[in-house]
Amino acid sequence: MSEVKVPEELRYTKDHEWARPGGADVAVGVTAFAVEQLGEVTLVSIDVKVGDTVAAGKAFGTIESVKTLSDLFAPVAGKVVRINDALTSKPELVNEDCYGKAWMIALVPTDPQAIASLMDASAYREHLKAEAH
């Protein structure tokens, strides 16, 4: 398998979502590994609204490619403060820029420390190696 991009500044879940710490809120998306597995993304469905509270590990939407459908899981619990509406009409942004333009939702975590419990880049790289076997 080719090396996929794993930015140092992000945190990761075992389900291949990323979370961006350090800002006013925590943006959430899917990793390059997830995108590689999915292939061409054809539909992103965000099933929460701004103001909703999501629990850690609970699905907040789905992402679909030609052949498969995957749930999108919230990396940490929190209140949804922003949703990336651009993905509704341009799901291909996920293939083009999964760590940037294809952020999906942004949360204000219930527990500000929760994000620290997620994997850092090196732990996630190890996780990917383990998944490959």
Place this chain on the structure above:
Amino acid sequence: MTDPTLRRTSLYPEHVALGARIVPFAGWEMPIQYSGIVDEHQAVRSAAGLFDVSHMGELRLWGQYSGHVVDYLVTGDATKIVDGQAMYTCACNELGTILDDLIVYRRGPEDWLVVCNGANRSKMSAHFAHAAKDHCDFEDQSDATALIALQGPKAFNVLAAAGAGDLASLKSFHFRDAKVAGVATTTARTGYTGEDGVEIFCRWADAPTVWRALIAAGRPLGLKPVGLGARDTLRLEARLSLYGNDIDETTNPLEAGLAWIVALQKDNFIGAEALRKVAASPLSRKLVGFEMVGRGIARHGYVLRDTGGRDVGICTSGSPGPTVGKNIGLGYLPAELSAVGTPFLVDCRGKNIEAVVVKTPFYKRPKAATNQGTN
């Protein structure tokens, strides 16, 4: 990842070398995709694609009564085809439901080849062997026979570039023995993608030679290797049924829209009585093609509802259609909801998404592409 119970075709090393993603399918390790499903799909529609379908089953029947045995087991009229001709058909059980869909090849009046789905190989092998007993000779040649499909508007240009140019004179659903890349093959003008093209049978060990020659000759013409992922989107756009999804032992060919492969008037065949009964009254349900109107992708197994929210049917196939540019699907609906233009709902994981019955096939190849293949 390696499951010792899974089998590999003789082309497995080629798939790995081409960077395929391999998945378990019908007991085989098969390529699901190489460059990407959409990319491969478009290559087949615009140029050509090469498929390893060696997992399919090849059953040979020969001897004085072989034609009768084949004709008794299939719904189509095998007496209507001539030497060198093939037909798409199916085999039913006594209930008139579908055991498998097949292509039957008449090599000679007393020499027949039946190609069945890989997933049904043991079942169909036993079925044909049982029927052949005491009537004709039978051999399951699946383990010795590889099958490569070359599909797309440039398929015959690729063959010509690979030194098998004389095959362009083959008529649709006809076949002949031919050398491809120096290898003895039986090549048929058949396929399951909605495009023109051929399917090439050869000995198991010879397949890599044929494969490599077609890849090398085809690359400059835009040919790509194609996995099971795009095979599925291609056949769906062309409204070709997938056994296990759209048709199975709970569906009959009439409701599946396959009346054209059922010769109700022919003498006798397994399932004839049941199918004549089905044909005598209006169908209660029909397999229809549909398009999603709302934002959603229907998938196999999703429930279909009427606009009042009542469960009325089931989606059997669904995906984005890369060429038609819409999210499409097939599903069984009650006859009264099966007319083109009828709105209904698809339960996409808890959300009722609007859909509408449309005319099929979703995709029909342009005339120009058809002609190109015969030049």
